[in-house]
Each structure stands twice: as C-alpha cells, then as structure tokens.
Amino acid sequence: MTAALAIKNLSLAFGGLKAVSDFSLALPPGGLYGLIGPNGAGKTTVFNLLTGVYKPDTGSVELVGKRIDGNKPNQIARAGMARTFQNIRLFGELSVIDNVRTAAGVRTKSGLFRTLLRTPLHVAEERAITQRCLELLDVLGITHRQDEQAKSLPYGDQRRLEIARALATEPKVLLLDEPVAGMNTQEKIQMRSLIQSLREQFGVSILLIEHDMGLVMDICEQITVIDHGVTIAVGSPKQVQDNPAVIEAYLGVPDAEDPIPRPTEPPQTDAPDAAEAKV
Amino acid sequence: MKSLQERVAALRPALPVTVGKSVLPFAVAILLAFVMDKVVGPMVGATWSKILLDVGIAILLAGSLNVVNGYAGQFSIGHAGFMLAGGYAAAWLTFYGSVHWFGTKETVGGFLGSGQLLFLAGCMLGGVIASIFGIVVGLPSLRLRGDYLAIVTLGFGEIVRVLGQITARQPKNVAAIKERSMGELANNLGGAEGFSQIPGYTTMFFVYFFAFLLLVLAYRLKYSSKGRALLAVRENEIAAEAMGIDTTKAKVVAFIFSAFFAGIGGSLYAHQVGALDPKELGFMKSIDLVIIVVIGGMGSITGVVLGATILVVLPEIFRQFADYRMIAYALALIIVMILRPQGIMGVKELWETSLWRRLVDKVRTRIRPLPKATAREPDKK
Numbered sequence: 001m002t003a004a005l006a007i008k009n010l011s012l013a014f015g016g017l018k019a020v021s022d023f024s025l026a027l028p029p030g031g032l033y034g035l036i037g038p039n040g041a042g043k044t045t046v047f048n049l050l051t052g053v054y055k056p057d058t059g060s061v062e063l064v065g066k067r068i069d070g071n072k073p074n075q076i077a078r079a080g081m082a083r084t085f086q087n088i089r090l091f092g093e094l095s096v097i098d099n100v101r102t103a104a105g106v107r108t109k110s111g112l113f114r115t116l117l118r119t120p121l122h123v124a125e126e127r128a129i130t131q132r133c134l135e136l137l138d139v140l141g142i143t144h145r146q147d148e149q150a151k152s153l154p155y156g157d158q159r160r161l162e163i164a165r166a167l168a169t170e171p172k173v174l175l176l177d178e179p180v181a182g183m184n185t186q187e188k189i190q191m192r193s194l195i196q197s198l199r200e201q202f203g204v205s206i207l208l209i210e211h212d213m214g215l216v217m218d219i220c221e222q223i224t225v226i227d228h229g230v231t232i233a234v235g236s237p238k239q240v241q242d243n244p245a246v247i248e249a250y251l252g253v254p255d256a257e258d259p260i261p262r263p264t265e266p267p268q269t270d271a272p273d274a275a276e277a278k279v
Numbered sequence: 280m281k282s283l284q285e286r287v288a289a290l291r292p293a294l295p296v297t298v299g300k301s302v303l304p305f306a307v308a309i310l311l312a313f314v315m316d317k318v319v320g321p322m323v324g325a326t327w328s329k330i331l332l333d334v335g336i337a338i339l340l341a342g343s344l345n346v347v348n349g350y351a352g353q354f355s356i357g358h359a360g361f362m363l364a365g366g367y368a369a370a371w372l373t374f375y376g377s378v379h380w381f382g383t384k385e386t387v388g389g390f391l392g393s394g395q396l397l398f399l400a401g402c403m404l405g406g407v408i409a410s411i412f413g414i415v416v417g418l419p420s421l422r423l424r425g426d427y428l429a430i431v432t433l434g435f436g437e438i439v440r441v442l443g444q445i446t447a448r449q450p451k452n453v454a455a456i457k458e459r460s461m462g463e464l465a466n467n468l469g470g471a472e473g474f475s476q477i478p479g480y481t482t483m484f485f486v487y488f489f490a491f492l493l494l495v496l497a498y499r500l501k502y503s504s505k506g507r508a509l510l511a512v513r514e515n516e517i518a519a520e521a522m523g524i525d526t527t528k529a530k531v532v533a534f535i536f537s538a539f540f541a542g543i544g545g546s547l548y549a550h551q552v553g554a555l556d557p558k559e560l561g562f563m564k565s566i567d568l569v570i571i572v573v574i575g576g577m578g579s580i581t582g583v584v585l586g587a588t589i590l591v592v593l594p595e596i597f598r599q600f601a602d603y604r605m606i607a608y609a610l611a612l613i614i615v616m617i618l619r620p621q622g623i624m625g626v627k628e629l630w631e632t633s634l635w636r637r638l639v640d641k642v643r644t645r646i647r648p649l650p651k652a653t654a655r656e657p658d659k660k
Contacts, residue, residue, distance in 0.1 A: 051521055077523030085521075091514035093626055094507070102511045105504030106523030107283040112532055115503045116496050118301040120291050126503060128286035135280060169523050170282050202280055 002065040004029045004205035005173045010049055010059035019045045020229045030199050032206045034220035038249055042229040043209045044086055047175050051083050052076045064172055078106060082171035084162040086178045092151035096142060096161055099150050100133040103168035133168060140164040156187045167202055174204045180212050188212065192219060308491035316484035328483065330595055335486035336547050337587035341571035342493045343540035349578030350506060351533040352513025353420050354429045357436030358541055359564035363557060364412045364439055365405030365542025366549035367468050370477045372401040375464045377478055378456045386478045398480035402546040409542025410535045417534030421527050436565050443557035444471045451476060473556035481551035489547065493540050497580050509533055574615055575622050582624030
C-alpha cells in the first residue's frame with residue numbers, strides 16, 4: 001500500500017545552520033504519527049518544508065504516491081495536505097464560518113465568471129460549502145460561535161477553528177502543529193478524543209507536533225524525535241521513552257557535571273521576572 | 280463526512296431560483312437606472328442632476344477601487360491611471376469613430392441609438408484597455424505589499440498621465456480626421472492640451488446602470504469563494520496559501536476586475552466632462568478615490584456608496600463658505616477619522632450592523648407581531 005505521506009532524506013540549511021538533515025518518515029493511510037523534540041529542534045521547519053513554505057535542499061516528499069516537494073503551498077494544499085499553525089493564523093476579521101468557507105473554496109470548480117453570473121453550479125457549490133462547513137463546526141464543537149469574528153474567540157476555540165479550517169480543504173494528510181498548546185486539562189482531554197476521531201470521520205492521516213508528552217505518548221502509533229534537525233529516535237512511544245538519546249536531548253547528559261546552573265544565592269523572587277521566565 | 284463535490288449535484292437550484300439569483304439583479308439594475316434617468320433626474324433639476332452624475336461615477340470608481348484596497352488589502356493609489364487609460368480608449372473610439380462613421384463630432388441618435396451604442400462599445404473598450412493595464416500593475420503586487428506597493432501604483436498612475444501628455448495633437452477638423460484611419464489616429468490623444476470635444480453621451484442611465492452593475496457584481500464577489508479568497512489574502516497571506524488559495528492569481532484577478540470598472544468610470548467621466556485632461560486625472564484624483572474608500576470603510580460596499588455620496592455632495596453643500604469650503608471639507612474628513620478611524624461602516628455592510636438588525640426586527644414585529652406560543656417556546660424543552 002502506498003504511504004499517505006512518504007518523506008525521504010529531507011534536508012534544509014539556512015546558511016551554515018543545518019535546520020533539518022536527512023529527515024525521513026512514512027506515514028501509512030489512517031496513521032497517527034508524532035513528531036517531538038526540544039524547543040528549536042526543527043519540528044515546525046519540517047512542517048514548513050512539507051507544506052512548501054520552504055523548498056528543501058535535498059530529499060523528496062510524496063503525497064499518496066505523487067511528488068509534491070518544490071511545489072507552491074497552494075498547490076500542495078490542493079494536492080491534499082492541510083496544516084494548522086503553532087502561532088495561530090486565522091483570518092481575524094472574518095467570521096468563524098467564513099474562515100472555514102474560505103478554505104472549502106479550494107474544492108470548487110466555478111471560476112470568476114460563474115461567480116459573477118451566479119450560475120446553477122456556483123449556487124450549488126456555495127450551498128454545499130455552507131452545508132459542509134456547518135457540519136465541520138459541529139464536529140469541532142464551535143457551532144454556537146459561527147457568526148463571531150475569529151479574532152474575538154477564546155484561545156481554545158481558535159485552535160479548534162484552525163483544525164476545522166484545515167479539514168475544510170478535504171486533506172488526505174493533516175499536519176497539526178501543537179494543537180493543545182495553551183489548553184487546560186479538560187480541553188486537552190476533549191481534543192485528544194477529537195484528534196483520534198478525525199481519522200475515521202475524515203479518512204485523514206495525521207502527523208502531530210506536540211510538547212504535551214502525555215498526549216503524544218497516548219495517541220501516537222509511532223514517534224519521531226528530532227534534535228538540532230537530526231532524527232535521534234524513531235519508534236513506538238515505549239521505545240522512544242526508553243531511548244537514552246531522547247532522554248539526553250530533553251534532560252541533558254547524566255554524567256556531565258550538573259549542566260543546570262544552580263543559583264548560589266537564594267533566588268530573587270521578583271514577581272514580574274518570574275512570570276516572564278515561565279513564558 | 281461527504282466531500283464538497285459529492286454534495287453539489289443534490290443542491291443544484293431549481294430553474295426559477297437560478298433565474299432569480301442570476302438575472303433578476305441585472306434587471307433591477309436596468310430598471311433603477313431608468314428610474315434615475317427618467318424620474319429622479321428631471322425631478323431634482325439640472326444642478327443636482329449633475330451632482331448625481333458625479334455621485335454615480337464616484338460610486339463606480341471607488342467601488343471598483345474597494346475590490347483591490349478593501350477586499351484584497353492591496354493598497355493601490357494609482358486608480359486614476361486606469362481611469363485615464365479607459366477614458367482615452369473610449370474617447371478615441373467615440374470622437375474619431377463619430378467623425379468616420381457618422382460624419383459629425385456631435386452626439387448622434389436617441390436612446391440606445393447608433394451614437395449611444397458606439398459609446399457603450401467605447402466604455403467596454405475602455406474597460407478592456409484598463410484591465411490590460413490592471414494586469415501590468417497586478418504583477419508587481421505579487422512581490423510587494425503595503426507602502427512599497429502603494430509607491431509602485433503611484434508610479435503607475437504618473438506613467439499613464441505622462442504617456443497621455445506626450446501623445447500627438449488632436450486634429451479637430453472633420454475633413455482632417457477623415458483623411459486618416461482609426462489606427463493612425465490612435466496616438467492623437469491631445470497631448471498636454473488634453474482630449475477635448477468628446478461627444479457628451481454620458482447620461483444618468485449609463486452612469487447608474489454601470490454603478491448598479493458594479494454593486495451587484497461586487498456583492499456577488501464578496502459573498503463567494505473567489506471573494507473570500509481575496510479577503511483571506513488581506514487577512515493572512517501565509518494562511519491563505521496554506522489553505523490552497525493561489526494568492527498570485529487572486530491579486531491579479533482583483534486588479535483586473537477593479538481596473539475594468541475604473542476604465543468604464545473613466546469613459547463615463549470623459550463623456551460627461553467632454554474633455555480628458557491628464558493633469559486632472561493625476562495623483563490627486565487617485566487620492567480622492569482612496570479617501571472615499573477609507574471614509575466609507577475598507578471592504579464595505581455600502582460604506583463606499585455612503586462615502587462616495589457624502590464626499591461628492593459635501594463640497595456642494597459647503598459652497599456657501601466660498602473660499603473656505605475646502606477647509607470645511609478637510610475638517611469633516613478629520614472629524615470622521617478621529618471619531619471612526621475604521622470608516623463609517625468599518626468592514627461591515629449595512630445589513631450586518633447591529634443597528635440595522637434591530638431596525639429590521641422592530642419593523643418585522645410591527646408588521647407581524649410574534650405569536651405568544653413562539654415567545655414561550657423555550658419552556659417546552
């Protein structure tokens with residue numbers, strides 16, 4: 001069976017900095033794979049390479065057997081890859097339903113003239129868009145907000161809207177960039193079951209970037225760990241957890257002479273500073 | 280979940296709905312244009328007829344600019360360039376065409392007679408020529424945005440103006456014109472003196488027909504996938520790309536659409552004033568149009584209609600202040616910008632505002648009071 005997404009030896013360098021080197025992955029149809037790594041490891045860069053924001057220096061990307069590397073982002077989206085953004089990028093001034101409708105427009109066939117003349121095909125397509133988008137909002141549980149401006153939504157709902165918008169393009173592969181970032185435990189639990197249900201409901205394969213280890217270990221079938229752009233481990237959640245290289249990447253070298261600098265004096269408890277440090 | 284195309288077949292509208300949605304607005308536009316021409320025009324008298332013509336042309340021009348500046352968020356300040364290009368093309372066809380085919384420089388024929396048909400053809404030609412210029416200007420917008428694009432469009436407007444100024448002298452003698460073919464006369468656009476003696480074909484009917492046509496099409500564009508793609512480009516270009524929108528194509532389409540109607544607006548303007556002076560249609564004219572869009576509300580169709588009406592009528596009302604009227608006008612602009620920096624309508628349309636909804640609800644309950652059963656409905660659940 002052809003993989004939904006087959007990535008082979010993908011590399012990208014920014015000047016002298018190797019952002020991603022030799023990244024490979026084969027995501028089967030209906031699979032749910034995870035991509036993790038410390039901050040700045042190059043996870044989002046991988047997503048940007050896959051969706052055409054950056055052109056890879058070497059390597060290939062195949063979406064259901066079709067080469068897509070080097071294509072433009074909009075062509076890749078049409079080919080069947082959709083993504084959400086880590087730093088939310090909604091169409092802020094537009095209403096929630098219009099955000100989703102905009103994305104659904106990719107699958108329409110009527111061009112400018114049909115639009116301006118309101119031909120039967122155009123009218124039918126617009127009706128289909130509205131119908132499908134309302135169903136999407138229902139799946140994501142944000143129907144009650146359909147007429148609100150996207151920028152006025154609470155954070156969690158903005159993340160849900162991002163997913164609804166991505167699904168509206170009818171993707172075969174869905175890339176989720178930190179879908180539960182900034183959510184509380186309750187919302188995370190909802191999102192977990194939602195992500196799992198998406199595969200069956202929409203027949204998509206999912207590649208997930210997430211810092212929430214509980215979530216990743218729970219739902220992903222296979223996890224790839226990268227650090228400084230290099231793949232350091234691939235395997236089931238259990239294998240990855242026990243991998244010494246992964247532990248090293250996240251926690252540092254156990255033998256080294258205490259890599260975390262400890263304050264010799266009692267730490268200054270300056271409230272605003274402490275708050276900033278957490279962010 | 281069923282895909283979009285799987286649903287389309289079942290949702291095809293019935294024939295009456297299709298006709299209603301597709302044809303009816305055009306019929307209404309023609310009807311309203313007739314009403315403006317035959318009823319409103321004679322009713323308000325000559326002075327106000329002239330002002331209404333200006334309002335209609337301003338709606339057409341600002342409404343078309345709104346597609347680029349408001350929908351697609353590409354800040355263009357060279358709209359007068361499209362106007363000028365379209366105006367020249369139309370003036371060339373009607374002035375020299377009249378002489379060649381009708382043997383006179385004056386207007387010929389009655390309503391939709393041969394003269395007006397020639398004028399309509401001129402408007403179309405003006406629109407097409409202007410949209411070719413639109414492609415040319417649309418292309419740099421693919422790489423530039425914000426201030427940089429504004430400067431490029433400004434430069435474009437100036438180039439068209441200067442090109443107009445360096446064209447050859449306009450022969451005004453009927454015999455002299457007849458000696459040369461239409462093609463040979465293509466460069467005789469009057470140069471710095473301007474193109475004059477353009478037959479005055481512009482009537483209330485044509486102005487409002489095109490203005491309403493633009494409003495219908497702008498509305499259809501805004502509430503469709505193609506239009507939402509433009510709005511998405513304005514809101515977030517990276518996300519728009521990632522959602523499969525070809526931002527390149529979207530922007531160029533916006534420029535072509537916008538330029539087409541600016542070209543028609545330029546034709547109407549030329550045949551109203553009777554002369555086309557490149558100095559008149561320079562940078563300041565573009566800025567006037569941008570002001571209408573900004574004051575009305577970027578992206579709002581009703582806002583632009585309001586803005587155009589107010590900004591054309593206001594200087595006329597301030598006429599009593601004589602020399603101070605431009606100061607009064609400028610003060611009015613400043614006050615609007617302080618009180619409503621997003622424009623009169625903001626990004627909303629009239630029917631999207633809460634005031635309008637409340638009004639509609641009030642009227643609705645007045646006409647048909649809510650039955651008591653509906654009011655108590657929540658109790659049943």
